[in-house]
Amino acid sequence: MSELPYHSQPETNQKDTAVANENVAVKSPQNGTRFSVGIDLGTTHCVLSYADLNHIDDEEFSPQVMAIPQLTSPGSVEEKQQLPSFIYQAHEAELAEDSTSLPWTARPDHLVGEIARNLGSKTPIRLVASAKSWLCHTGVDCKAPILPAEAPDEVVRVSPFQATTAYLQHLCDAWQSLHPDAPLDQQDVVITVPASFDPAARELTVEAARAVGLDQAILLEEPQAALYSWIEKSHGDWRKHAEVGDIILVVDIGGGTTDLSLIAVTQQEGNLELNRVAVGDHILLGGDNMDLALAYTVKAKLEKEGKRLEPWQLQALTHSCRDAKEKIFNNLGLDNVPLVVASRGSSLIGGTLRTDLTREEVNRVLVEGFMPKVAVSDRPISRARTGLRTAGLPYAQDAGITRHLAAFLTKQQGATDELTDINLPEHASFLHPSAVLFNGGVLKADALADRLMEVLNSWLSAEQAPEARLLTGADLDLAVARGAAYYGYVRKGKGVRIKGGTAASYYVGIESAMPAVPGMAPEIQALCIAPFGMEEGTQQELRDDEFGLVIGEPVRFRFFASNTRREDKVGTRLDYWTNDELYELDEIEITLPEDGRRPGEVVPVHLSAAVTEVGTLELQAVSQKDNGRWKIEFDVRAGE
Amino acid sequence: MNTYAIDLSLKPTTFDLWHVCLAGTVVLLLLILIVLLLSIVISQIRGKKKSVIQQAEPIVKIVEKIVEVEKPVHAPIPEPVILKEATPDAALQLLGLLQKEARFIDFVKEDITGFSDADIGVAARVVHEGCNKAINDHFTLAPVRSEQEGSKVALPEGFDAATVRLTGNIVGTAPFTGTLVHKGWQVTGIRLPKLTSGYNAAIVAPAEVEL
Numbered sequence: 001m002s003e004l005p006y007h008s009q010p011e012t013n014q015k016d017t018a019v020a021n022e023n024v025a026v027k028s029p030q031n032g033t034r035f036s037v038g039i040d041l042g043t044t045h046c047v048l049s050y051a052d053l054n055h056i057d058d059e060e061f062s063p064q065v066m067a068i069p070q071l072t073s074p075g076s077v078e079e080k081q082q083l084p085s086f087i088y089q090a091h092e093a094e095l096a097e098d099s100t101s102l103p104w105t106a107r108p109d110h111l112v113g114e115i116a117r118n119l120g121s122k123t124p125i126r127l128v129a130s131a132k133s134w135l136c137h138t139g140v141d142c143k144a145p146i147l148p149a150e151a152p153d154e155v156v157r158v159s160p161f162q163a164t165t166a167y168l169q170h171l172c173d174a175w176q177s178l179h180p181d182a183p184l185d186q187q188d189v190v191i192t193v194p195a196s197f198d199p200a201a202r203e204l205t206v207e208a209a210r211a212v213g214l215d216q217a218i219l220l221e222e223p224q225a226a227l228y229s230w231i232e233k234s235h236g237d238w239r240k241h242a243e244v245g246d247i248i249l250v251v252d253i254g255g256g257t258t259d260l261s262l263i264a265v266t267q268q269e270g271n272l273e274l275n276r277v278a279v280g281d282h283i284l285l286g287g288d289n290m291d292l293a294l295a296y297t298v299k300a301k302l303e304k305e306g307k308r309l310e311p312w313q314l315q316a317l318t319h320s321c322r323d324a325k326e327k328i329f330n331n332l333g334l335d336n337v338p339l340v341v342a343s344r345g346s347s348l349i350g351g352t353l354r355t356d357l358t359r360e361e362v363n364r365v366l367v368e369g370f371m372p373k374v375a376v377s378d379r380p381i382s383r384a385r386t387g388l389r390t391a392g393l394p395y396a397q398d399a400g401i402t403r404h405l406a407a408f409l410t411k412q413q414g415a416t417d418e419l420t421d422i423n424l425p426e427h428a429s430f431l432h433p434s435a436v437l438f439n440g441g442v443l444k445a446d447a448l449a450d451r452l453m454e455v456l457n458s459w460l461s462a463e464q465a466p467e468a469r470l471l472t473g474a475d476l477d478l479a480v481a482r483g484a485a486y487y488g489y490v491r492k493g494k495g496v497r498i499k500g501g502t503a504a505s506y507y508v509g510i511e512s513a514m515p516a517v518p519g520m521a522p523e524i525q526a527l528c529i530a531p532f533g534m535e536e537g538t539q540q541e542l543r544d545d546e547f548g549l550v551i552g553e554p555v556r557f558r559f560f561a562s563n564t565r566r567e568d569k570v571g572t573r574l575d576y577w578t579n580d581e582l583y584e585l586d587e588i589e590i591t592l593p594e595d596g597r598r599p600g601e602v603v604p605v606h607l608s609a610a611v612t613e614v615g616t617l618e619l620q621a622v623s624q625k626d627n628g629r630w631k632i633e634f635d636v637r638a639g640e
Numbered sequence: 641m642n643t644y645a646i647d648l649s650l651k652p653t654t655f656d657l658w659h660v661c662l663a664g665t666v667v668l669l670l671l672i673l674i675v676l677l678l679s680i681v682i683s684q685i686r687g688k689k690k691s692v693i694q695q696a697e698p699i700v701k702i703v704e705k706i707v708e709v710e711k712p713v714h715a716p717i718p719e720p721v722i723l724k725e726a727t728p729d730a731a732l733q734l735l736g737l738l739q740k741e742a743r744f745i746d747f748v749k750e751d752i753t754g755f756s757d758a759d760i761g762v763a764a765r766v767v768h769e770g771c772n773k774a775i776n777d778h779f780t781l782a783p784v785r786s787e788q789e790g791s792k793v794a795l796p797e798g799f800d801a802a803t804v805r806l807t808g809n810i811v812g813t814a815p816f817t818g819t820l821v822h823k824g825w826q827v828t829g830i831r832l833p834k835l836t837s838g839y840n841a842a843i844v845a846p847a848e849v850e851l
Contacts, residue, residue, distance in 0.1 A: 069834075072833060073740070074838075074839075075835055075836050075838055075839030075840070076733075076833035076834065076835055076836070076839060077833055077834045077835070077836065078831070078833040078834070079831070096838050096840070097838050098836055098837045098838025099836055099838035099839060100836070100838075101836040101837065101838070103834075323769075338762075338765055340762055340763075340765050340766050340769075342743055342763070342766045344848065346746045346749070346750075347746070347750060348743050348746040348747050348750055348763045348766065348767075349747075349750055349752060349755050349759050349760055349762075349763040350755070350759070352759075352762050352763050352766060354762045354765075
């Protein structure tokens with residue numbers, strides 16, 4: 001048995017917060033912290049990486065990726081580096097007794113991982129997928145059992161929150177069975193979230209971590225984690241590859257989502273500093289869309305030949321398209337890969353469908369379809385949604401990732417205005433990145449990576465800017481988890497830390513005081529309660545704006561965010577804004593409890609916003625009379 | 641009452657009753673100790689003999705197969721050779737994996753006489769691709785000899801006869817030189833799925849019923 005040495009945790013950059021709320025205060029250092037653990041809670045896969053902190057003084061950081069035991073089919077358990085983020089809600093008669101045991105439990109609450117994906121590919125009505133995308137989908141209650149969305153009534157549903165908790169629980173249990181002497185709740189745990197996650201989704205992720213006992217877990221944005229992983233892999237050499245004035249564009253194209261972030265390299269007293277200056281919108285577009293696009297292309301080809309495909313054949317075709325695509329991308333000499341879809345019956349030879357996938361098709365569908373050569377002035381095409389979309393994720397309507405990138409860079413043109421080390425040319429029509437870091441399995445394909453660089457560089461040369469260079473050396477599949485583990489090490493004061501703060505400014509909607517006009521909704525003003533780039537551990541109070549809250553009656557505010565308005569201070573009131581500038585999030589709600597007060601009493605309060613060390617935004621109402629504080633809830637649809 | 645005061649300067653000058661008793665006890669204990677030690681040593685030697693025999697087993701088995709018992713193998717002790725019995729579960733599990741990934745059983749059990757080579761070729765792709773995946777996922781394979789096939793190789797004295805099989809004109813003594821006909825394969829890593837208690841390995845592929 002190895003000893004568990006005591007590690008003190010010097011908190012860097014920790015500013016004093018006057019907030020007397022238990023959630024704001026960072027957990028005190030604990031005995032027995034031995035590992036820094038990074039959890040990549042992905043839309044399609046989860047990865048857990050960890051590193052021993054005992055050798056922290058050796059300046060040697062060697063993260064490992066945990067092999068996660070999981071059921072792969074009924075009755076068989078295998079260890080894999082990735083845990084597919086799927087849950088399968090099996091019918092009670094579907095699986096034999098004792099065929100779903102795991103090393104740590106005979107009857108797991110949910111079927112998670114490879115088995116869920118395998119069984120779900122044949123029975124999609126019982127498959128819970130993309131729970132993470134639902135977490136930041138405004139307009140649904142993330143704690144209501146709504147998944148699988150398309151399932152018949154008798155299928156037991158889970159909430160996106162429960163699904164997230166189930167994935168974390170599986171990782172926790174797996175860790176426990178592999179490291180019985182180092183409980184996960186005593187290690188430094190970092191969980192990654194998309195940079196575009198809104199405050200409610202971040203809060204839900206932290207809550208899910210608490211539900212499995214990880215009270216000490218903190219959040220980190222995925223693109224930042226990818227950059228940390230690159231820094232860690234360069235073994236101190238990163239300073240040679242990045243220089244003052246650089247703007248690093250992190251492009252993360254995963255299985256289901258695309259995430260964009262900008263990180264500026266500045267200088268402070270001779271040391272290089274990294275500042276995360278902008279994040280993009282949450283774009284539901286990724287590798288799975290690409291495989292599906294190829295499958296539909298091949299399906300159309302087969303239908304031209306008069307062959308009709310059944311739904312299960314399309315499923316199998318998607319699978320073989322994924323493999324064929326990788327072969328074509330990895331092997332430049334290969335122009336044609338045969339695709340076969342075996343029959344479902346035991347007769348293999350007669351009923352097998354054969355066709356092929358050509359390099360021309362892959363290029364046309366994937367490279368031209370997803371990375372079209374566009375001008376930087378082009379924008380993603382959005383057409384009016386047809387029909388009612390009550391249940392379903394807001395998938396990106398334009399598959400052109402380069403168009404989304406163009407929109408992002410143009411929108412964030414002013415992101416570096418306040419940094420003196422970054423100088424954008426006068427005539428620039430978009431923010432010029434000087435370096436690019438890729439993340440996500442999709443960009444392992446050179447054809448796609450090269451095309452993305454080609455398009456970006458064509459925009460740059462059109463404005464006489466130097467071409468952006470590609471930062472290499474990252475492991476595109478595992479970088480986020482590795483970077484998250486490295487962040488635990490950085491928090492001990494080792495290595496460079498990316499400065500970030502909130503990725504948006506936040507506003508509450510307030511009705512303007514003006515005479516009512518019949519038939520018109522009252523004008524609304526946006527009152528800034530948290531400015532852009534508010535750092536972890538800081539707090540802002542909005543003392544001048546007083547609200548009267550009625551005890552016992554819930555009060556709701558409309559809630560807005562902006563990832564471009566950097567200059568707004570706390571208390572700034574906006575009368576007018578464009579749709580581009582501010583976007584509306586779910587409403588927030590506050591109910592003043594009755595304890596010690598008369599129901600119906602009006603209490604004058606002001607609002608206060610704090611960014612916790614964990615990385616979540618916390619809004620409170622503060623009584624002007626006696627300084628009592630009440631938390632404002634993001635997830636107002638819960639319990640309705 | 642006698643009072644016994646301890647005086648370390650005193651020395652016994654003759655054997656009195658007490659000292660005779662003491663000497664007797666010492667001799668007795670010494671005897672017991674020797675007997676115990678001897679019994680432990682003997683039991684260990686026996687145990688070692690057994691394990692040596694067990695280790696030698698696989699070699700004995702292979703020799704039997706190749707030589708087809710022309711000469712009886714002279715073992716020093718005529719104890720019965722216990723051949724290892726392969727557990728059926730692992731074999732069934734491998735069949736299950738090959739069927740799942742590659743439709744292996746379906747392919748082998750199908751009567752292919754009536755089909756054209758083109759049709760069989762299409763199905764062979766499914767089987768080849770799947771077998772490749774199943775084998776790569778669960779085994780790490782490496783060649784036994786790294787030399788090019790067809791090149792000359794030298795086998796020193798005491799080479800491992802289990803990893804290199806001699807064929808053809810086997811005369812003389814080692815070192816041998818010969819042509820590498822097949823580079824050989826060895827499994828260097830194995831990652832078979834673990835099985836739960838409810839797993840019925842004999843069901844290589846469950847029947848599928850769509851509702």
